[in-house]
Amino acid sequence: xxxxxxxxxxxxxxxxxxxxxxxxxxxxxxxxxxxxxxxxxxxxxxxxxxxxxxxxxxxxxxxxxxxxxxxxxxxxxxxxxxxxxxxxxxxxxxxxxxxxxxxxxxxxxxxxx
Amino acid sequence: xxxxxxxxxxxxxxxxxxxxxxxxxxxxxxxxxxxxxxxxxxxxxxxxxxxxxxxxxxxxxxxxxxxxxxxxxxxxxxxxxxxxxxxxxxxxxxxxxxxxxxxxxxxxxxxxx
Numbered sequence: 001x002x003x004x005x006x007x008x009x010x011x012x013x014x015x016x017x018x019x020x021x022x023x024x025x026x027x028x029x030x031x032x033x034x035x036x037x038x039x040x041x042x043x044x045x046x047x048x049x050x051x052x053x054x055x056x057x058x059x060x061x062x063x064x065x066x067x068x069x070x071x072x073x074x075x076x077x078x079x080x081x082x083x084x085x086x087x088x089x090x091x092x093x094x095x096x097x098x099x100x101x102x103x104x105x106x107x108x109x110x111x112x113x
Numbered sequence: 114x115x116x117x118x119x120x121x122x123x124x125x126x127x128x129x130x131x132x133x134x135x136x137x138x139x140x141x142x143x144x145x146x147x148x149x150x151x152x153x154x155x156x157x158x159x160x161x162x163x164x165x166x167x168x169x170x171x172x173x174x175x176x177x178x179x180x181x182x183x184x185x186x187x188x189x190x191x192x193x194x195x196x197x198x199x200x201x202x203x204x205x206x207x208x209x210x211x212x213x214x215x216x217x218x219x220x221x222x223x224x225x226x
Contacts, residue, residue, distance in 0.1 A: 003156075033214065042117075042203055042216035043157075056213050091157070093214075101147075102214055104157040 002026065004105035006092050012111045018080035021108045025073070025094030031055075033102060034067055034077050035091040043091055049075065082112045115140040117206050117217035125223045126194055134189040134220050136204035145207035146187040147214075148178055152200045160202070163187065174198070196226045 005024040013019050025032050030051050035043035046065065047057040052072040060067070064083070069075040079086055089109050093102040120135040138144065148160040161172025168180040178189045187204060204217040 035216075040218075042119075042218045045213060045215065048213060093157075101159050101162060103159075104149075106156045 004092055004094055004103055006090075006105035006108055008108055009106060010109050010111075012113060013082055015084055015112050016081040018078065019082055019110065020076055020078045021090050021092075021110075023075045023077070023092030023105060025075070025092070026103055028096065029094035029103075030072075030097050031095045031100075031102075032069055032075050033091075033093040033095075034075070035093065037089045037091055037107070039088070046077070079110075082110075084112050086110060087112045115206055115208065115213075115215050117204050117215055119202075119204055119217035119220050121220045122218070123221045123223070125225065127225050128196055129193050130224075132189075132191045132194045132198070132222065134202055134204075134222070136187045136189065136217060138185050138187065138204075138206045140185075140206060140208070142208060146178075146180060147205040147207065148172065148176070148187075148189050149203045149205060149216075150200045151203070157203065160189070194222075194224050196224050198222060199224045 007022050032049045034046045036046050037043045046060045047067045048055040049069045052069050067077045089107040091107045093104045095102045116139045118137045146163045149157045150160045151157045160176050161170050163170045163180045171177045176191050178187055180187050201219050201221050203219045206215045
């Protein structure tokens with residue numbers, strides 16, 4: 001079975017620029033997560049979708065971050081404008097439903113200079 | 114709010130040594146618990162999980178973990194490590210009601226040949 005696909009793998013941008021990340025979950029998985037992993041730390045949940053609805057976005061910095069999953073399948077995470085402290089790996093994960101194992105993509109490594 | 118603590122940030126072992134990684138959590142409700150592993154250059158993948166039942170759970174590659182509810186702990190063990198166990202290990206807590214998945218800070222394990 002195909003895994004969680006993310007693109008791009010790497011991105012370097014200047015501060016105040018915008019950037020978007022794309023995620024395609026495993027087919028049939030209703031739950032989709034976006035995590036931010038700063039170097040040396042564990043992944044921090046930014047937003048969780050159940051189909052195309054938001055379940056939790058309490059830790060999403062909504063003044064600059066946005067995410068959507070319009071058709072309940074793939075998802076986009078956007079940062080506008082980026083700050084230096086946004087440098088991190090952005091992980092997408094999916095699960096068949098809540099309370100089941102989450103499968104992770106390779107992540108997108110963002111460097112803001 | 115729920116939280117997960119991993120006490121050791123770095124562990125260095127020799128091959129054939131035993132490994133135990135500590136994980137404690139804070140959450141007032143029913144929990145699902147996970148250990149994920151990230152090998153160098155690879156994505157996060159599940160080692161083992163606990164939802165209910167026998168508190169001693171066995172995972173892949175000879176790993177096991179014990180859920181001790183009274184201690185809010187879910188420690189990971191392996192009796193004899195190999196060089197290929199060099200990786201970063203993350204403990205994670207899922208809320209049984211919503212499966213918001215919260216990660217600990219991770220433990221980097223280096224196994225010397």
